[in-house]
Amino acid sequence: MLKTFRIGGIHPNEHKLTANCPVTPLAIPRQVSITLNQHIGAPANCIVKKGDTVKVGTLIAEACGFVSANIHSPVSGTIAKVDKAANAFGQYTTTIVIDTEGDEWEESIDRSPELKEEITLTPREIVQKIAQAGIVGLGGATFPTHVKLTPPKEFKPTALIVNATECEPYLTDDHALMLESPDQILIGCRILMRAIGVEQTYIGIENNKPDAIALLQGKAEKYPGITIVPLRTRYPQGGEKQLIDAILHKQVAHGALPVSTGAIVQNVGTVFAVYEAVQKNKPLVERIVTVTGDHIARPGNYRVRLGMSMRELIDMAGGMPNDCAKVILGGPMMGKAVSNLDSPISKGCSGILLLDESHAHRGTVAPCIRCGKCIMACPMGLEPFLLAKLSENHLYERAEQELITACLECGCCAYSCPSNRPILDYIRVGKNAVNRIIRSRKQS
Amino acid sequence: MELTVSPAPHIHGRLSASQCMYSVVIALLPAFAVSLYFFGVGALIVTLTSILSCIVVEYLIQKFLFKTKPTIGDGSAILTGLLLGLNLPSNLPVWIVIIGAIVAIGITKMAFGGLGNNLFNPALAGRVFLLISFPTYMTQWPVPGTSWWSYTDAETGATLLSKLKEEGSQWIEQVNIPDLWIGNQGGSLGEVGAIALLIGFAFLLYRRIISWHIPVSILATVFLFSFALGLGEELSTPQTTNAWQHAFDFALIQLLSGGLLLGAIYMATDYVTSPMTSRGMIVYGISIGILTVVIRQWGGYPEGVSFAILIMNAFTPLINNYIKPKRFGRA
Numbered sequence: 001m002l003k004t005f006r007i008g009g010i011h012p013n014e015h016k017l018t019a020n021c022p023v024t025p026l027a028i029p030r031q032v033s034i035t036l037n038q039h040i041g042a043p044a045n046c047i048v049k050k051g052d053t054v055k056v057g058t059l060i061a062e063a064c065g066f067v068s069a070n071i072h073s074p075v076s077g078t079i080a081k082v083d084k085a086a087n088a089f090g091q092y093t094t095t096i097v098i099d100t101e102g103d104e105w106e107e108s109i110d111r112s113p114e115l116k117e118e119i120t121l122t123p124r125e126i127v128q129k130i131a132q133a134g135i136v137g138l139g140g141a142t143f144p145t146h147v148k149l150t151p152p153k154e155f156k157p158t159a160l161i162v163n164a165t166e167c168e169p170y171l172t173d174d175h176a177l178m179l180e181s182p183d184q185i186l187i188g189c190r191i192l193m194r195a196i197g198v199e200q201t202y203i204g205i206e207n208n209k210p211d212a213i214a215l216l217q218g219k220a221e222k223y224p225g226i227t228i229v230p231l232r233t234r235y236p237q238g239g240e241k242q243l244i245d246a247i248l249h250k251q252v253a254h255g256a257l258p259v260s261t262g263a264i265v266q267n268v269g270t271v272f273a274v275y276e277a278v279q280k281n282k283p284l285v286e287r288i289v290t291v292t293g294d295h296i297a298r299p300g301n302y303r304v305r306l307g308m309s310m311r312e313l314i315d316m317a318g319g320m321p322n323d324c325a326k327v328i329l330g331g332p333m334m335g336k337a338v339s340n341l342d343s344p345i346s347k348g349c350s351g352i353l354l355l356d357e358s359h360a361h362r363g364t365v366a367p368c369i370r371c372g373k374c375i376m377a378c379p380m381g382l383e384p385f386l387l388a389k390l391s392e393n394h395l396y397e398r399a400e401q402e403l404i405t406a407c408l409e410c411g412c413c414a415y416s417c418p419s420n421r422p423i424l425d426y427i428r429v430g431k432n433a434v435n436r437i438i439r440s441r442k443q444s
Numbered sequence: 445m446e447l448t449v450s451p452a453p454h455i456h457g458r459l460s461a462s463q464c465m466y467s468v469v470i471a472l473l474p475a476f477a478v479s480l481y482f483f484g485v486g487a488l489i490v491t492l493t494s495i496l497s498c499i500v501v502e503y504l505i506q507k508f509l510f511k512t513k514p515t516i517g518d519g520s521a522i523l524t525g526l527l528l529g530l531n532l533p534s535n536l537p538v539w540i541v542i543i544g545a546i547v548a549i550g551i552t553k554m555a556f557g558g559l560g561n562n563l564f565n566p567a568l569a570g571r572v573f574l575l576i577s578f579p580t581y582m583t584q585w586p587v588p589g590t591s592w593w594s595y596t597d598a599e600t601g602a603t604l605l606s607k608l609k610e611e612g613s614q615w616i617e618q619v620n621i622p623d624l625w626i627g628n629q630g631g632s633l634g635e636v637g638a639i640a641l642l643i644g645f646a647f648l649l650y651r652r653i654i655s656w657h658i659p660v661s662i663l664a665t666v667f668l669f670s671f672a673l674g675l676g677e678e679l680s681t682p683q684t685t686n687a688w689q690h691a692f693d694f695a696l697i698q699l700l701s702g703g704l705l706l707g708a709i710y711m712a713t714d715y716v717t718s719p720m721t722s723r724g725m726i727v728y729g730i731s732i733g734i735l736t737v738v739i740r741q742w743g744g745y746p747e748g749v750s751f752a753i754l755i756m757n758a759f760t761p762l763i764n765n766y767i768k769p770k771r772f773g774r775a
Binding site: 325380415 | 446447448449450451452453454455456457459460461463464515518558559560561655715716719720721722768769770771772773774
């Protein structure tokens with residue numbers, strides 16, 4: 001019997017249209033836009049000005065404090081402007097615009113295709129290198145990786161868990177990466193194992209990717225301490241807590257850090273970026289993006305320079321289908337709907353999903369019939385219908401007692417609701433209010 | 445181009461509330477077919493009257509009292525009507541059926557605010573109201589398979605459970621158990637065919653409309669409790685040679701006769717009036733099982749499923765309040 005997490009979960013139609021598309025490199029965009037808050041934490045500090053010339057890999061914005069990340073130029077050329085511009089969701093943020101000229105890389109970067117297996121750096125140097133390269137969680141959370149590799153002193157990591165589940169429907173960028181660069185991923189695991197001082201790595205892959213499981217299983221024999229764990233396909237298996245539960249059979253207590261179970265979880269794309277940073281000295285300047293949807297002409301997994309506009313990427317994949325009514329950054333369960341297509345691809349962008357008119361709208365809301373399907377689906381063991389009701393009625397104290405802050409916002413409740421109730425919308429509002437109350441209580 | 449923007453999730457499971465309702469209606473069709481076979485045109489008249497009056501009552505209340513858009517299409521009134529019909533004897537006069545529908549929809553459901561707000565199962569409340577108000581009409585059970593064209597003039601007889609109550613458990617020697625499986629027994633028109641009811645159960649489980657927790661915990665409790673009673677009785681005052689066989693037959697008859705299967709599979713599982721967590725469902729199911737046997741054994745009525753479910757409906761908010769799902773991280 002295949003492993004999986006123990007509470008709740010759903011299995012939506014997988015729609016992995018691009019599962020058999022190998023990674024396709026795209027032409028370098030003529031212009032890129034780089035926002036300074038591509039990660040969780042403080043926005044980076046811009047260190048270039050209009051007219052400066054940069055190469056691929058030149059540092060253009062510096063991490064501002066510990067929880068923050070460096071940003072490097074993904075192209076070579078001239079800084080056209082540093083100004084406020086609308087991001088994908090219409091909010092104005094500081095953006096560096098670079099006009100591309102040629103494709104000249106920083107000399108320190110090793111662009112040779114050879115695999116470099118030998119790991120020479122000390123754990124401390126590895127973490128520094130990762131921080132310098134501006135690597136963040138590439139699964140979409142964009143939490144700075146060097147922070148995650150430096151857990152509080154009281155915790156001693158015992159295992160590295162690599163999240164290669166790709167549990168969101170439609171997305172296949174991790175799948176394509178595993179088929180393209182299995183050795184780099186496994187070396188990346190060895191690097192991270194040294195950095196955090198553990199002897200064991202588990203790579204969790206859902207069993208809807210049998211080719212990736214077989215390929216990595218074959219290669220992993222060469223690398224001591226790495227185990228491939230096939231998992232039963234179920235959403236939200238890629239949630240950090242769910243994945244630890246599935247693989248180690250341990251549940252993170254409410255309010256505790258995941259590392260309290262001894263596990264440090266990294267996305268497989270992040271592991272690949274770590275390999276490139278540590279072994280090849282290459283900062284995070286490109287990533288794989290799945291462009292998909294039922295009606296797009298050339299869906300695929302594209303290797304994209306960060307900062308390319310979404311519109312340009314969609315055009316290269318065959319252009320906007322006529323019936324496209326909704327564009328989602330990320331997967332359909334947790335991704336965000338986009339209002340501005342002229343905004344750039346950022347570090348956390350795993351996919352662009354184009355939905356047609358028939359899938360762009362929600363169904364008519366009907367009364368709650370107390371069927372309990374949201375409870376069965378909730379992977380945190382909460383009662384979503386109740387949390388939504390409490391939030392709707394501003395009963396925040398009770399909502400806190402009912403553990404509203406444990407909600408992952410995975411969307412299983414709203415997905416399962418036969419009455420199309422906006423359960424998660426209400427929970428989000430309530431969760432924010434409760435978090436606000438908790439913060440003000442701590443201050444006073 | 446205008447893009448739609450809304451918060452995640454952007455896809456939906458596509459299971460709607462009305463699909464749930466209609467799936468239960470479909471699941472009940474085999475049992476309805478059995479009742480047509482054994483009770484003839486009376487079963488048809490009673491069931492159609494019940495469905496139609498439930499729809500009309502709900503429509504009128506929504507339109508003229510609530511002044512909202514009627515939601516007959518969601519199938520909940522149809523399902524209530526079908527369930528009420530299946531819970532009545534096939535020789536019940538039309539006017540009584542209509543009163544039952546008014547109580548079920550008008551008082552039990554709409555007076556509490558309509559779909560999702562009622563405390564008690566509408567169909568069961570309607571049936572119990574009729575049972576208390578019209579005891580003579582409600583306990584004249586047509587003999588199955590006599591004449592297809594008889595309605596209120598049908599030849600009547602006692603149900604198995606009432607005979608058992610009057611004549612004591614030694615009477616079970618005379619029961620032909622295969623008749624109970626196929627539905628050749630007196631009773632409410634939809635409750636007689638055990639196999640047909642179980643086919644519907646399998647369908648509902650397969651479509652994931654209901655979970656196993658409530659029906660299985662009710663049926664297991666009734667079976668085990670009855671088995672223990674049968675065994676205890678035989679051991680204290682032996683009447684047959686094989687006490688175990690006697691106890692097993694007694695328990696099986698308790699399981700297959702009366703409204704137990706219909707109640708456990710289709711009425712106790714009503715979303716609105718049953719607990720929402722799986723642990724709550726099991727507490728609820730076991731309680732219904734115990735109450736059913738207690739009423740059948742020691743109560744004034746030969747049958748106790750309806751009362752047991754209604755009593756536990758009243759406890760459902762309490763169960764929901766105190767029995768929480770297994771939280772992540774507290775395993």
